[in-house]
Amino acid sequence: MVNTDELLAHCISLSNPEGFDDPRRGKVRDVYALPGDKLAIVSTDRISAYDHILGEPIPCKGQILNLMAAWSLRQVQDIVPVHLIEVPHPNITIAKKCSPIAVEVVVRGHLTGHAWRQYQKGLRSVSGAAMPDGLREFDPFPEPIITPTTKAEAGHDEDISAEQIVASGLISEPVWKKISQTALQLFERGRKIAASRGLILADTKYEFGFNGQTLTLIDEIHTPDSSRYFYQEGFDELRAAGKAPVQLSKEYIREWLRENGFTGQPGEVMPQLPDEIRLNVFQKYARLYEQITGEAFTPVITPDFDYTLAAVLNKFMA
Ligand SMILES: Nc1ncnc2c1ncn2[C@@H]1O[C@H](COP(=O)(O)OP(=O)(O)OP(=O)(O)O)[C@@H](O)[C@H]1O
Ligand SMILES: [Mg+2]
Structure with missing residues (x-):
């Protein structure tokens, strides 16, 4: 070593x-x-x-x-x-x-990070995606939600809704549909792999681009920089005690x-x-x-x- x-x-x-x-x-x-x-x-x-x-x-x-x-x-x-x-x-x-598509496709399976900060302010949606009432920090959403952000050249990425993405002409409607469906499939695969290793993939971010006409997954996926992971072991007990789960990420x-x-x-x-x-x-x-x-x-x-x-x-x- x-x-x-x-x-x-x-x-x-x-x-x-x-x-x-x-x-x-x-x-x-x-x-x-x-x-x-x-x-x-x-x-x-x-x-x-x-x-x-x-x-x-x-x-x-x-x-x-x-x-x-x-x-x-x-x-x-x-x-x-x-x-x-x-x-x-x-x-x-x-x-x-x-050619990168200038949107970060964030998928969230649990309420944490930026979504939790919005939730705490009383908001019940993030990037146009609805969040149900009655959740606590780290709780799972009933279904994963997609909360896109812009990909700023410099500084801070801003929340943007699916409607705004399409209306602004950033991405056409059929392409956005394909991207969002793909992102959910990728997230499901990531969660499955994580679960088989005793981990929970809480949220993550994908980037896409076009290689000619072909929609292509670019950058990094399911890494500690782009994702939050929790340990499955002890997750329920810690949540029941109102405590934060043990994280394996940039947190x-x-x-x-x-x-x-x-x-x-x-x-x-x-x-x-x-x-x-x-x-x-x-x-x-x-x-x-x-x-x-x-x-x-x-x-x-x-x-x-x-x-x-x-x-x-x-x-x-x-
Ligand atoms: N196959 C690809 N084709 C074109 N661009 C790509 C590809 N894969 C990754 N990139 C881009 O390369 C850059 C990777 O650098 P890095 O992850 O350090 O950037 P970042 O700081 O996250 O984002 P930015 O460069 O926008 O500040 C990103 O801008 C990403 O979008
Ligand atoms: Mg990056």
Whole structure:
């Protein structure tokens, strides 16, 4: 097993392979265009919370995310075409380049996060989706609901209803119908897989794009960055006692930030993540990977990641 000093020292914050132009950098991924309408998507160890990239990277987070997304995408290929082509390195996915649809398709099976904050204010709908009365935080909805948001270029994603999506011309009605049906099928599959591993997939987010005329599932799915998971064991007992379920997701870091005075509001100072917290987050991500895939997570240390990345990119440049 690799020691923790080595893990902390070999984080990938920013990829910068020699001889290549700057990639499109998202909060977590660096995306390189390749010939033949392909992309090399590099999952870095950056972590974002409350729409801010934190100052310190999380050991192995990129690998875990990338491998878990690839594993999960392979489980749903019978439902919808996926962008995944191959994984030449644990941090890198080669994908079909798609024109992204500018909507994040959020599916919620339980009342938590943003939906719970709206509910607490007395609202009984989120993004136009109705929520019944009488629910407590973390309770399941009678049926999963779709609560889309816009995909803002910068800043905060906003709630948008299915009606607004279609009326604004963002997505045509038949395409939205296909997307929403597909999202519910994907969520059902994700829940089934999670349930078989003793977990509850509470909510998640999907992104779609067009590869030519083909609606395609892009980005990451069913990862700890895009989803909330609860442990099934003890869930009912904790709920009966009015307590929060045990979560396996990014919630841990959000909580730590909240305790340290940061919720992404203007004027707040982002605290520095101590190594201990970075390692705790790593362990939580690794545990979720192992629980979902049923495989041990073995960290791969790449001494010179930029050199390795350049070699991978060059292979696809020909
Ligand atoms: N197959 C694909 N074709 C085109 N774009 C893709 C594909 N897969 C993922 N993307 C886009 O690549 C980016 C991945 O980067 P990342 O997840 O770090 O971004 P983000 O911070 O979530 O979002 P944004 O880039 O919008 O700020 C996302 O914008 C995602 O929509
Ligand atoms: Mg993303």
